Amino acid sequence: MIQRTSKEHVLKILKKNQNNWKILDIGCNLAAVEYAQTAADIEDFSKFYQEKNKEFILIKNKTLPFKDNEFDFVYASHVIEHIDDVSFFISELKRISKQGYIELPSVLEDNLVLSKNSSEDHKWMFKFDDVEKILLVEKKKELIEPFITHGVLFETLRKNFRSSLVLELHWENEINYEFRNFTVEAKKSYFYLIIKKYLSHFIRRNKIISLLILIILILLILFF
Secondary structure (H helix, E strand, C coil), X not given: CEXXXXXXXXXXXXXXXXXXXXXXXXXXXXXXXXXXXXXXXXXXXXXXHHXXXXXXXXXCCCCCCCCCCCECEEEEECCHHHCCCHHHHHHHHHHHECEEEEEEECHHHHHHECCHHHHHHCCEEEEEECCCCEEEEEECCCCECCCECHHHHHHHHHHHHHHHHEEEEEEECECCEEECCCCCCCCCECHHHHHHHHHHHHHHHCHHHHHHHHHHHHHHHHHC
């Protein structure tokens, strides 16, 4: 079964069981969860994790280099959206462990963030159906022109709007998922239209300030 959870709750569970469980962080880059004894990625970070006293395993093929049920818990944060063969990767997660944590960008975050990682490297979008308890998977599409940088995302938005921007899921024994077109056809929003709407709203709410700005601009044009 797969269901919603929170990263905070999962970290508490891992902290409590770190001495009894064998924990893997897969696709970790340089940010493996602290309670994982083993880290794995398609890039070689072995020297980095050697200093962190963690075992590092380099992933070279689609088939993960681990035995069946080798781990008690697999932590996969912002990984699946990059994977070409989602079905095979999910089957591999279930093969090497009986439970784990999956974190994914919501459709909203995936469309807001202005970065090569989001716009080019992400291959899939995700939505969780709380009624059927199933992860919905759809090919990545751009529904809105991205305009938020990673800096703004992590420093401001995720701190206060994490539940709207991130899917936090715990699975046990089974990862229920389905490829389904869940997005709705709608007119795409562009950055310049967003700015235009914002400026119009700002001018209406701040008439005096807007008038002063206009006067300053006129003076700059006339004298410079």
